Amino acid sequence: MSGACKLLTNKRITVYVTGGIAVYKAADLVRKLIKAGADVKVAMTASAQEFVTPLTFQVLSKHDVSTDTFNEREAQFVNHIHLADxxxxxxxxxxxxxxIAKMANGIADDFVSTALLATTAPKLIVPAMNQHMLENPATVRNLASLKEYGYEVMEPATGFLAEGYEGKGRMPEPDQIVEAAQHFLVQQTKDLPLKGKSVIITAGGTKERIDPVRFITNDSSGKMGYSLAKAARNLGAQVTLISTTNQLPIPFGVAFVPVQSAAEMEKAVFAKFNDSDIVIMAAAVSDYRPKTEAAYKIKKTNEDLTLILEKTTDILARLGKEKKHQFLIGFAAETNDVETYAKDKLARKNANMIVANDVSQANAGFNKDTNEVIIYQPQxxxxxxxxRSKDAVAEEILHAAINTLNL
Known part of the structure; x- marks a missing residue:
């Protein structure tokens, strides 16, 4: 089971659904929370029921849906207080x-607002409305009040609104809300093994420019690095993800630094290195780059083209030389003699751990959703x-590091 699921396993979550076109996404949110292991109940406003019936959420959650303050189904309980507790x-x-206005001002005039007022558990608020309503000074003030109360408020998405034009105010996708819930719970949990630790993770294949339209790169998708970022976040770490790819969703709650070349990645890593506790070089960094980058597109001629390449800085080796307290993890993506090359890399780069894999295998390596690795450590x-999935592999790698560090 993944660490993300562990955060939500058996967690008692109430989803409060209020009236807007985005209600249709709430059904998928409930499904995804249950799939992640949570026990989910739903409460709906009268307006929400105009978009989706309570029966939909009852079937998904396997619980009765709360809609009416005065519908006391069980005589021994006051329903809205019982749900809040x-x-x-x-x-x-x-x-x-x-x-949002009701919550900010303590108004309780239906089941949802009454139960929320009685709820002492952490609250995650997912605003969804027209951009002009979102930007109204009253809404801005009310959202600021909720943040002051300690509620977590997600940033609305930007895109095509129900009114027929682009703007800010869309409800984020259910997967993003589940990630936000996980991150929020991490913040609320004090005994996680990486709590208070700073972790740097690199991801993707670097790009070394030949000219403005061409570059040298490799097949790395960045998926392993992104999985590591999520796993480290879920274990309590403050994570900085330094990535060359813009094709993957940025994990919620992770600081993101976009880079392209090996030189840019080196600069970004060392800007954070002194304050870091763990550094994971999951990126596939180019070993060579063109010695000169053409200012304009190189045109085809009848002659062969010769590129002169020069070495890039070996970031992992430099980290190994300069590390003090940092725990350094490198990757070795090989196609043969995996053990030999991995052990050699572990010694030469002065790393604390090398994660090696055979990228020629069908279920491992670049651009795959699964991976198979061997972890090497000195002695x-x-x-x-x-x-297994890269998310699951990422958790195993981090738990191996935690065990070595005795955290």
């Missing part, structure tokens, strides 16, 4: 301007991690 995390999604037996 049951809840370990409240998610208001979509959160309309109306319910320790290798750890073989069989084929």
């Amino acid at each position: 049951w809840t370990e995390l409240a998610i208001v999604a979509p959160a309309t301007a109306n319910v 320790l037996d290798p750890i073989h991690i069989s084929v």
Whole structure:
């Protein structure tokens, strides 16, 4: 089971659904929370029921849906208080301007607002409304009040609105909300092994320019680095992800630094290195770059083209030389003699750990959703991690580091 699922396993979550066109996304959100292991109950406003019926959420959640303050189904409980006490995390999604105003000002005039007022559990608010409503000074003030109360407020997405034009105010996708919930719970949890630790992770294949339209690169997708970033975040770390790719969603709660070349990556890594506790060089960094970069597109001629390449800085080796307290993890993507090359790299680069894999295998390596790796550390037996999702591999790598560090 992944660390993300562990955060939500058996967690009692109430999703409060209020009236807006984005209600259709709330059904998928409930499904994804349940898939992540949570026990989910739903409460709806009257307006929300105009878009989706309570039966939809009842079937998904396997719980009755709360809609009426005065519908006391069980005589021994006051329903809205009972739900508030049951809840370990409240998610208001979509959160309309109306319910945000009620929460900010303590108004309780229906089941949802009454139960929320009685809820002492952490609250994640997911605003969704027209951009002009979002930017209204009253809404801005109300959202600021919720943040002051300690509620987590997600930033609305920008895109095509129901009114027919582009703008800010869309409800984020359910996957993003689940990630935000995980991150919020991490912030609320004090005993995570990487709490207070700073982790740098690099991802993707660097690009070395030949001219304005061509470059030298490799097949790395960055997926392993992004999985490591999510896993480190879920274990409590403050994570900086230095990445060459813009094709993957940035993990919620992770500081993101975009780079392209090996030189840019080196600069970004060392800007954070002194304050870091763990550095994971998961990126596939180019070993060579063109000695000169053409200012204009190189035109085709009848002659062969010769490129003169020069070495790039070996970032991992420099980190190994300059590290003090940092725990340094490198990767070795090989196509043959994996153990020999990995052990050699571990010694030459002065790393604390090398994660090696055979990228020629069908279920491992570049552009795959799964991986199979062997972890090498000085004076320790290798750890073989069989084929599984990159998210699961990332967790195993970090737990191996935590065990070595005795965290």
